Amino acid sequence: MDDRGGAPAPPEKISAVPVRHPGRWVAAAVLLVLAAMLVHSLLTNPNWKWAVVGQYLFAPRVLHGMLLTIELTALAMAIGIVGGVIVAVMRLSPNPIVSGIAWLYAWFFRGTPVLVQVIFWSFIAALYPYLSLGIPFGTEFVYFDSNKLVPIFVGVVLGFGLNEVAYMSEIVRAGILSVDRGQTEAAEALGMTRTKIMRRIILPQAMRVIIPPTGNETISMLKTTSLAAVVAVGELFTTVQLIYGSNYQQIPLLVVASLWYLVLTSVLSVFQYYIERHYARGTVPLRARGFRFGRAQGGLS
Template identity: 45%
Template sequence: MSEPPGAAVSLAEAPTPADTPSKRQQAPRVQPQRRPGRWVVTAVVLVLVAQILHGLATNPFYQWDRFRYWFLRPAVLDGLLVTLEVTALSAVLGLLGGVLLALGRLSGSAVLRAVSWTYTWLLRSVPLIVVLIFLYNFSALYKTLSLGVPFGPAFVTFDESRLATDMTIAVVGLTLNEAAYASEVVRGGILSVDQGQHEAAAALGLPRHHRFRRIVFPQALRSITPNYVNQLIGLIKSTSLVFYVSLLDLFGVVQSMGNTYPGDVVPLLMVATVWYLILTSAVSIAQFYVERYYARGATRTLPPTPLQRLRARLAELRARLRREAAV
């Protein structure tokens, strides 16, 4: 009995067990793309970074022993506490003022729009140091403050010299300046929300304040957060100007100690630099997690945290080592 022609062909083409390993060995392997330019640039950058670190570590001009002495001194920590307090109060009050000014700019009232625009224009045009010095000498212009009917009787009168402490002047000056910049950040974030979201919320019959608080503002925070964190970092550094209104913050303490110990000016400035780096780095870390929180619903997958990235890299490295060991 003869076999079908197809069966003979299939048996002839079927690979034998002896041929299978050789074919697998002859299969071409996928090679990663070579990028010599990237390696050259990486090597140059690493050499420059190593030289900078070597110069910082070996240059006696920085006096690292005096740096260690001053870094945790009680006077420096007291100044750091003042910096944190001024920054926290000014950031919160400045953001609240910025929200009010932004709503005023977007209001249907011509008076509110004009007042908000004028305030933002004026405070963004005047340097912060001028605002602080003006507030510091405010008592020379107005010795008393009163609340009452314009051009009429006053109901309550305040002594300006008792209210205007150094801390109050610093917080008020930074808040006034911060609110002007924060208003533009908030207004830009609100305008970035799709107009369809406003229309859909209005079609549902939601009250205006409820639409803003529950629908518009949470979506606007995705755009507001990174921009306002930049403002917050600038605010941390701007607190160094309160030294000129007699408030000893971190920079003020360093400046005073530098006048008392002229030989330690450089290590004291390095102390202030490192503390400012620590503060701004902490704010940047908080920014990452806040942005990640508000990214929910806008992206399919949330950006990985540094710990998740490290775990993924380790898992990839272990898988690569297993592949190389198997070969």
């Protein structure tokens, strides 16, 4: 309102000048040039031998190796997740012996290379030719030939799986600790047992924290299975090694393996996204979930 008590004066127009970001345009131009150079190289360099890539991309041997890679990943992660939950619960136990053993397990398997563990379990028969069941320090009732009980494939699965247990235990432990202590106290006040509290109260809420790193561990495990090549298990990388060892087409066969790894990791990433979204229900902001605010809709719509 002006000094004479009349209508308020209209606000002055603001002359907004957009902020210049020349560095962004320079960076974008450089990246576009580099991308164009990469595409040009892929299309014009004959050493890529795309015809050979197409020849072996869906070859039965390669597909069999890919399926074996998926099998190794699934088995190792199954061992890792189940064992990780057990070791995490042991780490949180008030019993110092139980928690100490769990800590030693995680310390040992995280502190030694997974490649060493894979080789160790694959050749466990060199250390223990026979395994037996019986009374400790006493009579043995049943004997097993270690070579038959733990063949190379089983040894590789144990190497990957037991190593993954150590990492998953830390992920699960972090998820359990993220749940407020009051949840446990309230459940105890209702008379729930410790096992039921963990299964019904703690773990469902901890899944929001556990799922994202577990998905990353699964994708990492998929690629880590290539280490099985050192013991000649016929997964994807071993298969392409055997093929280019006979036809000397190293680059095209490595491209074939890389393409299949990219496909598999992309599929796992999609599954991870939907699982994360499922367990994030109730924590995602309303606008991110598609809610709109406004008077015309009468509030929420």
